[in-house]
Amino acid sequence: MKRRFLPVAVAITASTALLLTGCGSSGGDDDSLGKAKGTGGGGEDASAPASPSPKPAGIKRPEVKLPKSFQVEFAGWTNSDPKLQAIMDDGKERLLASYAAIIKGDPQHSALAYYSEGDALRTGTAWVKGFSDRDLTLIGKGRVYQPQPRISPDGSGTLFYCVDEGKGSTKDTKTGKVTATPAGDAFVLYRTKLRKTDEGVWKTTMVQTERRACK
Template sequence: MKRRFLPVAVAVTASTALLLAGCGSGGSDDDASDKIKGAAGGDKDASAPASASPEPDGERRPEIKLPRSFQIDFAGWTNSDPKLQAIMDDGKELLLASYAAIIEGDPQHPAFTFYAESDALRTGTEWIKGFTDKNLVLIGKGRVFQPQSRISPDGSGTLFYCVDEGKGSTKNTKTGEVTATPADDALVLYRTKLRKTDEGVWKTTMVQTERGACQ
């Protein structure tokens, strides 16, 4: 899995904001290469705050807490199909775990390593280190919306969603310098692939990101 859109070194020095596209990666999965339906429009559902991990199926999920300095709202994060909702729930936890890993300065954060595996774990760790090595943490707010999940014929799951980073920034913990996300880079489309474990956890195996695809 290769990074396709913003390598860490470029992302941190060029945008120096949330830079979620820095964890983007390539792949050959057909589901992950599609455009998300309705990505050009905004989602008007009421936002829901980031919540605790879903109830465990057969394996205890780690609890993820974000500080008041950085909060995420998930809008319309529901699906009438419980199987698709399970994909959305665990995909959400992976995103929250990635943020927590950056804020806590731990590329091997236990929640991140729990929800990510394979190429998603490898490239995600490199992406997180792009922040921690430069003493950067996340502050402000983010909004996640337009989720779409499905199960492929081979049993794997896919989850697409949009992230609005417009109210987010990075802060250098040593200098105190704050850098806001440029407006042109604020919207990011995520395409992810997941695998369901025997214990019922959907773990993310691949992540692709593309800026501008959610406008």
């Protein structure tokens, strides 16, 4: 099936069709991936960008930086439970690594590989390649809000969050053409699953995205 790669959030959904059909939300504890609470609006979250996440001692993690041409704000990205905060911190870095990989045009970006494994790594790499194959990069701004972290009885983690990419666009690096994200497709709900490694890193193992599930 021919896929049309659209700006920012729309491109995520377009390039993760296999992920969406292969990672269902039914059955057992994974029911938590099928629903998200409080996705009706993001206005109550703090508007200030989140402070850099503290890095646990003894773990050398890649530093992910985005250029001024594309910035991401994380609103309300704090939790009083340090265990849940750790899930949020590594989930945040994984999303930033995805954006950084697109901007660099590098599907094999080291930070994306560091924070991803399994299906999340395969689909993330394919998503980035969809941009690089078409000479597309990202510009503008994104906003990530309403994080919902959870630790399941089996020790795995889940992290839901909303992304507003209404102020984001794609830019053709060869022609300079800029395409804005359609207003109707700007809001995306992310459902992610994570696994904690022996070193204490929460690696994302699965990602589901749903357009228009957030406001």
